[in-house]
Amino acid sequence: MGGRQERNGRYLVSLESFVTVDVGNSRVHFGRFENFRIEEATPPVSTFSYPTSSTDIKGLRAWLSETPLPWFAVSVHRPALASLEAFSKIEHRVTSFQAFGYQQLPIEVGLAEPEKVGADRLAAAVAANSLREQGRPAVVVDAGTAITVDAVSAEGKFMGGAILPGMRTSAKALATQTDALPQIEIDVRDCPQAIGTNTTEAMQSGLFWGSVGAVQETIRRVSEQLGAENSPQIFFSGGDVNYLAPWMNLEIQTVDHLVLRGVALAAQQTKP
Numbered sequence: 001m002g003g004r005q006e007r008n009g010r011y012l013v014s015l016e017s018f019v020t021v022d023v024g025n026s027r028v029h030f031g032r033f034e035n036f037r038i039e040e041a042t043p044p045v046s047t048f049s050y051p052t053s054s055t056d057i058k059g060l061r062a063w064l065s066e067t068p069l070p071w072f073a074v075s076v077h078r079p080a081l082a083s084l085e086a087f088s089k090i091e092h093r094v095t096s097f098q099a100f101g102y103q104q105l106p107i108e109v110g111l112a113e114p115e116k117v118g119a120d121r122l123a124a125a126v127a128a129n130s131l132r133e134q135g136r137p138a139v140v141v142d143a144g145t146a147i148t149v150d151a152v153s154a155e156g157k158f159m160g161g162a163i164l165p166g167m168r169t170s171a172k173a174l175a176t177q178t179d180a181l182p183q184i185e186i187d188v189r190d191c192p193q194a195i196g197t198n199t200t201e202a203m204q205s206g207l208f209w210g211s212v213g214a215v216q217e218t219i220r221r222v223s224e225q226l227g228a229e230n231s232p233q234i235f236f237s238g239g240d241v242n243y244l245a246p247w248m249n250l251e252i253q254t255v256d257h258l259v260l261r262g263v264a265l266a267a268q269q270t271k272p
């Protein structure tokens with residue numbers, strides 16, 4: 001498969017090479033896909049990210065390949081999406097920029113208000129659909145600013161799910177809603193002792209083990225309600241996956257860049 005001609009005559013390099021973008025509330029993630037094969041949902045060949053609050057244009061420019069490529073995005077943060085869109089207009093290595101909503105994402109949404117669902121949740125479900133065993137439903141966990149635990153039916157339909165605060169979001173809530181609790185850094189490379197012996201340790205324990213327990217119970221309940229013949233396959237992704245995944249008392253699969261992969265699958269299915 002070679003390139004294609006856009007209506008305005010601009011030449012797009014290849015349908016198999018493109019950049020996908022996941023505009024989250026904490027970080028903006030980019031993935032470059034080359035020789036993307038839809039059957040295998042191949043992972044990105046290179047990724048880059050920066051904090052949503054501080055656009056790293058220099059870093060982004062340095063990360064871009066010389067080859068101009070089309071960009072495809074999902075966003076849950078409108079200002080960050082707007083600044084990226086502006087960037088795409090002045091950077092010649094971005095040949096086009098498209099943000100996907102639920103209508104462009106190749107998944108059936110079994111909800112009354114599909115337009116209200118975060119496009120990142122839907123994109124992750126698209127990727128889960130390509131990875132799950134046929135006939136087995138899926139539970140998709142994305143641990144970022146918020147933690148989402150979503151249900152995908154055995155037929156591949158997005159059924160909704162649960163939204164919980166992420167560990168950093170909970171930490172911020174404790175600090176802002178109380179007089180005495182400090183804003184603490186969450187660094188849980190060493191998992192905290194359950195019995196904290198000072199305020200910070202006690203908060204670290206509660207935030208960490210509370211998240212582990214909350215996610216696990218939510219997965220259990222979502223799986224139960226899916227109530228399928230086959231137990232769901234559980235996919236885990238997001239910036240905080242490495243903290244949570246090792247403590248899940250469940251059979252789970254961690255997948256890097258689930259959202260970016262879902263966007264890539266959608267990009268392959270958009271008509272020129």
Ligand SMILES: Nc1ncnc2c1ncn2[C@@H]1O[C@H](COP(=O)(O)OP(=O)(O)O)[C@@H](O)[C@H]1O
Pocket residue numbers: 023024025026027028049143144145146168238239240
């Ligand atoms: N390169 C990185 N630098 C710092 N933190 C990172 C990085 N990559 C992932 N993280 C972790 O990921 C979390 C954000 O997860 P992410 O999935 O990007 O969230 P969101 O989708 O809400 O933007 C951060 O709170 C941090 O713990």
Ligand SMILES: CC(C)(COP(=O)(O)O)[C@@H](O)C(=O)NCCC(=O)O
Pocket residue numbers: 024025026076116117118119120121142143144145146147148163
């Ligand atoms: C739930 C989310 C905040 C998660 O965002 P993230 O943690 O990935 O930044 C996002 O998917 C969102 O804004 N959703 C809109 C509401 C909904 O999905 O119903």
Ligand SMILES: [K+]
Pocket residue numbers: 142143144145146147148238
């Ligand atoms: K998330």
